[in-house]
Amino acid sequence: MAEQEEWNRLCAEQVRQQDYDHYLCGLFAPEEARAGIYALYAFNAEIARTPELVSEPLLGRIRLQWWRDAITAAYDGGGPHHQVVQALAQAIARFALPRDEFDAMLGAREAEVENEPIEDYPALERLARATAGGLTALSLICLGARQPRALRAGRHIGIAYALTGLLRAVPFHAAQQRLYLPQDRLKAAGVSVQALFDGKRQAALPVVVAGIAAEARRHLRTARRLRVGVPRIALPALLPATLLDGYLSRMARQKYDVYSPKIDLPPLARQLRLAWKASMRRF
Numbered sequence: 001m002a003e004q005e006e007w008n009r010l011c012a013e014q015v016r017q018q019d020y021d022h023y024l025c026g027l028f029a030p031e032e033a034r035a036g037i038y039a040l041y042a043f044n045a046e047i048a049r050t051p052e053l054v055s056e057p058l059l060g061r062i063r064l065q066w067w068r069d070a071i072t073a074a075y076d077g078g079g080p081h082h083q084v085v086q087a088l089a090q091a092i093a094r095f096a097l098p099r100d101e102f103d104a105m106l107g108a109r110e111a112e113v114e115n116e117p118i119e120d121y122p123a124l125e126r127l128a129r130a131t132a133g134g135l136t137a138l139s140l141i142c143l144g145a146r147q148p149r150a151l152r153a154g155r156h157i158g159i160a161y162a163l164t165g166l167l168r169a170v171p172f173h174a175a176q177q178r179l180y181l182p183q184d185r186l187k188a189a190g191v192s193v194q195a196l197f198d199g200k201r202q203a204a205l206p207v208v209v210a211g212i213a214a215e216a217r218r219h220l221r222t223a224r225r226l227r228v229g230v231p232r233i234a235l236p237a238l239l240p241a242t243l244l245d246g247y248l249s250r251m252a253r254q255k256y257d258v259y260s261p262k263i264d265l266p267p268l269a270r271q272l273r274l275a276w277k278a279s280m281r282r283f
Helices: 002-018 020-026 031-048 057-075 083-095 099-113 121-142 148-168 170-175 183-189 193-197 205-225 232-238 240-253 267-280
Strands: none
Touching: 002 020, 002 031, 002 083, 020 031, 020 232, 020 240, 020 267, 031 057, 031 083, 031 099, 031 121, 031 232, 057 083, 057 099, 083 121, 099 121, 121 148, 121 205, 121 232, 148 170, 148 205, 148 232, 148 240, 170 193, 183 205, 205 240, 240 267
8 A cells, every 4th residue: 555655656757747738637536546646647757758868769669569568458457566557557547547548648659659751730639639638537537436427528728728738739749840830721821841950930930820720729619518417526637727717818929939938927926817717616
């Protein structure tokens, strides 16, 4: 029991350091679900960093195969002596988490390490659905919110969160010679991918960013239209929507310049936004 509690504590600390938004949202989860949710967020942080940690696709595939094997072992009640794997194994058993969501997340990350261009917006949305959409769905299941309406709302919020996060990370990804913007929209706007990789700002880039931001807002509106019938226990998994309002509003005020430091939300602003919406039981 003490060892399991330590694994859970390490997962929570990892999420606090690597995914502060989800760490804050997880604090609003009931104690009986929080460890499972943080295990999921820690797993997501581990696999999402793969392209940053490897120097070539083969090494990325090897790393993700290790995680695929670890998930298989976790479903069999075992797995490597690794805090995230062991915490996940407990969550999988306790909440009967569906395996296909993990497979979809890993599959999406495997495609990422190949660094192939994203051809169009539907391809980008599929990536967002498989990653953050699946993560939100699994978090809802930990909370006991398995209703189709809750899961649909969660997927839309997850997609919006992923889209917004990828926009905020454009400078970071471009510095690594990676880009998660649709090729067809870049071409239509006259944005040069190589110029982005070379660190050059382009006047047409905000046009593309604004278009993706509009898609994120569309998913948020859809999620909120599903609000009636979503149980209150689902709230901690849906609270990232509150942060998205802030990120997208700031982005708009900066005229969709993703290089502006003013598009970010300070930690205190995030905490206050979440506390306010949680007190109102709204997302």
